[in-house]
Amino acid sequence: MKTTKGYAAQNATAPLAPFTLERRTLEPKDVQFDIIYCGVCHSDLHMAKNEWSGTVYPIVPGHEMVGKVTSVGTDVKKFKVGDLVGVGCLVDSCRDCDNCKKGLEQFCRNGSTGTYNGKDKISGGVTYGGYSKQIVVTEDFVLKVSEKLPLANVAPLLCAGITTYSPLRHWKVGKGHKVAVIGLGGLGHMAVKFAASFGADVTMLSTSPEKEKDARLLGAHHFALTKNPEDLKNLVGKFDFIIDTVSAPHNYNQYLAMLNTDGIMICVGAPPTPSEIMAFSLIGGRKSLAGSLIGGLPETQEMLDYCAEHNIVSEVEIIPMDYINTAYERMLAGDVKYRFVIDMSTL
Numbered sequence: 169m170k171t172t173k174g175y176a177a178q179n180a181t182a183p184l185a186p187f188t189l190e191r192r193t194l195e196p197k198d199v200q201f202d203i204i205y206c207g208v209c210h211s212d213l214h215m216a217k218n219e220w221s222g223t224v225y226p227i228v229p230g231h232e233m234v235g236k237v238t239s240v241g242t243d244v245k246k247f248k249v250g251d252l253v254g255v256g257c258l259v260d261s262c263r264d265c266d267n268c269k270k271g272l273e274q275f276c277r278n279g280s281t282g283t284y285n286g287k288d289k290i291s292g293g294v295t296y297g298g299y300s301k302q303i304v305v306t307e308d309f310v311l312k313v314s315e316k317l318p319l320a321n322v323a324p325l326l327c328a329g330i331t332t333y334s335p336l337r338h339w340k341v342g343k344g345h346k347v348a349v350i351g352l353g354g355l356g357h358m359a360v361k362f363a364a365s366f367g368a369d370v371t372m373l374s375t376s377p378e379k380e381k382d383a384r385l386l387g388a389h390h391f392a393l394t395k396n397p398e399d400l401k402n403l404v405g406k407f408d409f410i411i412d413t414v415s416a417p418h419n420y421n422q423y424l425a426m427l428n429t430d431g432i433m434i435c436v437g438a439p440p441t442p443s444e445i446m447a448f449s450l451i452g453g454r455k456s457l458a459g460s461l462i463g464g465l466p467e468t469q470e471m472l473d474y475c476a477e478h479n480i481v482s483e484v485e486i487i488p489m490d491y492i493n494t495a496y497e498r499m500l501a502g503d504v505k506y507r508f509v510i511d512m513s514t515l
C-alpha cells in the first residue's frame with residue numbers, strides 16, 4: 169500500500185477536508201496515474217451528504233478524473249508511462265456476466281465497483297475517488313484521452329458526458345427529433361451539446377432566466393423558463409424526447425405533459441426523494457418514462473473519441489481543492505457554469 173493525499177468528508181454534515189488515504193500496491197494489470205484534474209458531479213454532493221443513504225465514511229468523492237500514467241503493472245497492454253488517461257464512475261466489475269459481456273459494466277449482475285464508496289475486490293477496502301493526487305485502477309477500466317482537447321475540459325466527459333451521450337445513442341436521437349433538456353448544469357449542458365451535435369432540435373427547460381444566452385451558445389435552438397406558466401402552456405405535446413437532469417425533487421407530471429404521442433422522458437437526474445407520477449400522465453399519448461445510468465466502458469471510449477473528433481468538451485470553472493465546499497454550496501444554488509473542475513496541483 170502507498171499513501172497519497174486527498175479530500176474527504178468524515179460524516180454527512182462535515183465539510184470536506186484534507187485526508188491521507190492508501191492506494192493498493194500495483195497488481196500486474198494495474199495502471200497508476202497522477203490525477204491532474206477532477207470534475208465535481210452533483211452525485212459527489214449527494215453521496216458526501218449521504219442523501220441517497222449507504223455512504224461509508226470517510227468518503228473521498230470524484231469520478232471524473234484525467235491524468236498521466238506514472239507506472240504500469242507487468243501485464244498491462246494498453247497503456248504506458250506518460251499516456252493521458254481518464255477514469256469515470258466505475259473501477260471494476262465481474263467482466264463475465266451477460267451485461268459485462270455486452271459492455272454494460274454499469275449493470276453488472278455481480279455488482280460493479282464504484283470509483284468511490286465501492287468495495288475494492290483486490291484490496292478488500294473501500295474505494296476512494298478522484299479528489300486526490302493519485303489512483304490505481306485495473307487497465308480495463310482506464311480510458312484513453314486524446315491529446316487534442318484541453319484536459320480540464322475533458323474531465324467532466326467521464327461522467328456528465330457519458331451519462332448524457334449514452335441515452336441519446338440508445339434511443340437513436342437525431343435529425344427530425346424534438347428534444348428537451350431539463351436543467352442547465354453539468355449534465356444538462358453536455359446533453360444540449362450532444363443532442364445538437366446529433367442533429368436534433370433542442371429546447372432548454374430551465375429555472376434560471378440568466379442562463380438563456382449560454383443555452384443558445386451551447387447549441388439549444390429554443391429556451392423556456394419552467395417557472396413561467398405561459399412558457400409551459402406552449403410546450404404541451406411538443407417533444408419526442410425529454411432528458412431530465414434535475415438533482416432536486418420536481419414535478420414529473422408537468423414535464424410528461426410536454427411529450428408528443430409515443431414520446432419518452434429519460435431520467436438521468438437522481439433526486440433523493442420519491443415523486444408522485446400520475447398514470448394519466450403516461451396513458452394519454454402512450455408515453456414512456458425511462459432512466460439511464462452512466463454508460464459502459466466501450467461506449468465511454470466511443471464518446472471520448474467522438475468528442476475528440478467533433479471538438480466537444482465541457483464548459484468548466486477551474487477551482488483549487490480548498491474551494492470544494494463553496495463549490496458544493498454554489499451547485500445547490502444552481503450556480504454552476506457549467507462544471508467545477510478541481511486543479512489537483514492545488515492539493
Ligand code: NAP
Binds near residue numbers: 375462
Ligand atoms: P448540477 O450541475 O447541479 O445541475 C442540476 C441542474 O438542475 C441545475 O443547474 C438547475 O438547472 C436544475 N435544478 C436544480 N434544482 C432544481 C429544481 N428544484 N427544479 C428544477 N430544476 C432544478 O447537477 P449535475 O451534476 O448535472 O447532476 C444532475 C443530477 O444527475 C444529480 O441528481 C446527479 O446525481 C445525477 N447524475 C446521474 C447520473 C446517472 O448515471 N443517471 C450520472 C451523474 C449524475 P437550471 O438552473 O437550468 O434550472
Ligand code: ZN
Binds near residue numbers: 209328
Ligand atoms: Zn457523476
Ligand code: ZN
Binds near residue numbers: 275
Ligand atoms: Zn458483470
